[in-house]
Amino acid sequence: xxxxxNTGALRKxxxxxxxxxxxxxxxxxxxxxxxxxxxxxxxxxxxxLYGDGTVHITSRxxxxxxxxxxxxxxxxxxxxxPLIDELDINQEKRNKGYSAAGTxxxxxxxxxxxxxxxxxxxxxxxxxxxxxxxxHNLHFKVALTGCPNDCAKVRMHDFGIQGMxxxxxxxxxxxxxxxxxxxxxxxxxxxxxxxxxxxxxNLEKCIxxxxxxxxxxxxxxxxxxxKYYKLVIMGRTGKKNPRLGxxxxxxxxxxxxxxxxxxxxxxxxxxxxxDAPGGKEHIGYIVDRTGMEEFKKWAMKDVHLDSETIEYDxxxxxxxxx
Amino acid sequence: MxxxxxxxxLDLLIDKLREDYLVYAPMRYKGQGEFSDTDSIRYGEIxxxxxxxxxxxxxxxxKEILMPISETLFYYTEDExxxxxxxxxxEALVFVxxxxxxxxxxxxxxxxxxxxxxxxxxxLRDKLKFxxxxxxxxxxxxxxxxxxxxxxxxxxxxxxxxxxxxxxxxQEEALLKYFESVESQKADVSPLYVTENQTRVKxxxxxxxxxNFINDHELWREYDKRCIGCGRCNFSCPTCTCYTMQDIFxxxxxxxxERRRVWASCMVDGYTDVAGGGAYRKxxxxxxxxxxxxxxxxxxKRFKDNNMCTGCGRCDDVCPEYISFSNSINKLYDxxxxxxxx
Numbered sequence: 001x002x003x004x005x006n007t008g009a010l011r012k013x014x015x016x017x018x019x020x021x022x023x024x025x026x027x028x029x030x031x032x033x034x035x036x037x038x039x040x041x042x043x044x045x046x047x048x049l050y051g052d053g054t055v056h057i058t059s060r061x062x063x064x065x066x067x068x069x070x071x072x073x074x075x076x077x078x079x080x081x082p083l084i085d086e087l088d089i090n091q092e093k094r095n096k097g098y099s100a101a102g103t104x105x106x107x108x109x110x111x112x113x114x115x116x117x118x119x120x121x122x123x124x125x126x127x128x129x130x131x132x133x134x135x136h137n138l139h140f141k142v143a144l145t146g147c148p149n150d151c152a153k154v155r156m157h158d159f160g161i162q163g164m165x166x167x168x169x170x171x172x173x174x175x176x177x178x179x180x181x182x183x184x185x186x187x188x189x190x191x192x193x194x195x196x197x198x199x200x201x202n203l204e205k206c207i208x209x210x211x212x213x214x215x216x217x218x219x220x221x222x223x224x225x226x227k228y229y230k231l232v233i234m235g236r237t238g239k240k241n242p243r244l245g246x247x248x249x250x251x252x253x254x255x256x257x258x259x260x261x262x263x264x265x266x267x268x269x270x271x272x273x274x275d276a277p278g279g280k281e282h283i284g285y286i287v288d289r290t291g292m293e294e295f296k297k298w299a300m301k302d303v304h305l306d307s308e309t310i311e312y313d314x315x316x317x318x319x320x321x322x
Numbered sequence: 323m324x325x326x327x328x329x330x331x332l333d334l335l336i337d338k339l340r341e342d343y344l345v346y347a348p349m350r351y352k353g354q355g356e357f358s359d360t361d362s363i364r365y366g367e368i369x370x371x372x373x374x375x376x377x378x379x380x381x382x383x384x385k386e387i388l389m390p391i392s393e394t395l396f397y398y399t400e401d402e403x404x405x406x407x408x409x410x411x412x413e414a415l416v417f418v419x420x421x422x423x424x425x426x427x428x429x430x431x432x433x434x435x436x437x438x439x440x441x442x443x444x445x446l447r448d449k450l451k452f453x454x455x456x457x458x459x460x461x462x463x464x465x466x467x468x469x470x471x472x473x474x475x476x477x478x479x480x481x482x483x484x485x486x487x488x489x490x491x492x493q494e495e496a497l498l499k500y501f502e503s504v505e506s507q508k509a510d511v512s513p514l515y516v517t518e519n520q521t522r523v524k525x526x527x528x529x530x531x532x533x534n535f536i537n538d539h540e541l542w543r544e545y546d547k548r549c550i551g552c553g554r555c556n557f558s559c560p561t562c563t564c565y566t567m568q569d570i571f572x573x574x575x576x577x578x579x580e581r582r583r584v585w586a587s588c589m590v591d592g593y594t595d596v597a598g599g600g601a602y603r604k605x606x607x608x609x610x611x612x613x614x615x616x617x618x619x620x621x622x623k624r625f626k627d628n629n630m631c632t633g634c635g636r637c638d639d640v641c642p643e644y645i646s647f648s649n650s651i652n653k654l655y656d657x658x659x660x661x662x663x664x
Contacts, residue, residue: 112358112359116357121358146358165358170393172392174391174392175392175553175585175586176566195573210358213356216356218382219364222353223354227358262566
């Protein structure tokens, strides 16, 4: 009997149409890239019972369970339920697997629960965004990284979030050791100069990496109470014009970033190319077409930026154009 | 005289004390640790009982109160000089653990009993009374028992908090009235102290140390690379006393300025710089040697009674490169024993 499979529905359900006829693969999303190790057992079970016993660690911090015959799809969806429950993934119908695949898994670097440089809990923020935007069929890529090192390569995403801290200086605790000036000059952006043997901080230059704080032996430099983020937008990989995301907001806050990402769904729904292959178009191409001002009109709806947030007005993206 | 006060009445005691004293103690500074979402435990002026951080070990010490990190000594303009006022003129109570109370005697020796007394140190020192925080348990890296600093007998009063109550042994008679003025229960109280640490050190006896032999010993060479010369060990040490002088000319008016002294570290670049661009200890291993010998040899040679190091172990707590000072003492012990036997 010939197989009659709706590939569109299959893909929406986070399964893949592979090279081999009748064989699919299931993508498990892990927002923020961190999970309880016991869930590995669930993945193993699915791979061994319904697939070919192998998994691929995806480039978006998920697992792809390989070699699944189409007839096992329903069983795989049922077996995915503990993973979906445990990772608290929004779902339309229980035991039916993932409700969409367009909005990709939200990736994150290891974050501040482990890394000395990270400025916030990346997984927690990733999960918060996931709850707000998934499931959705639109092709959105969001990534979070703890600091401007950008280990998570967030500049290659539609929305990239980098952690920042606004360094606070108590000069009475400074011993003129020069560690902050040296590390900022050698590893960051030269935002510190020594004046009368004590550091002077250039907030305009500062990228909020927090190296001055990490390297201060005296707690003369400390982190701001508030957590800040840089939002970089419209980066992408791909064929026509791959490019790095550019700075849109500096010293931004969590709530407004979530709002901006959510607002962009309406903008894309309105302006996505009606003939976009597979209903999929990187948001940056849409912004190229409508202009930044139109994008902002939609994205900034109900967004009230904090007074310290800097918004960049004119953004020019680069990257090779083929 | 001993007193037991319920924790809920502690605020009242602190209020009473604050009428006449500034009260300095270890405090938890939320979110001010070097890493994101970590706290910093250091000294500050407490306003209420809940400001007291008596659970965690402080990363910095009480010495900041006695020898300010950055202290203006005098102001100058043209041909006039004015001595700077002390940062506080009120009497103060300082909460310290036993090791730190012993450290105080090291600071006193360096600043007061080492030739002429230091004017700036003395004027702050004269205002301070010390409160002993009892130690129920030894913390990571503590080696007070081997340094013989685990017990203290003299203090204004002692404090131990356990099971919802605070236990005080008040030695200073002038302070009795504060304890009488709040709801308290008289009892026999003696401060807790530890009798063993996990970290042990073997101290080389001074007569075993041949400076010429130990100066060139290969044991220091591993620190050339391991140590990054950040100075955290010195800045967190309750007995390090070095400072450097800075003459500052104000930016708006170059005719006026101030002289200040600022903590210095024998591990940080610049400490041994001399005119002409020379530096005596360029290698970090040599700086380590200087520090270790100062803490467990030179000081004792000069002041006889004790080693400078009091075994608080903060240097080990804060070293980002996981260099253990206590272990370097043991290495020195092994090396000097070897040296003698050879």
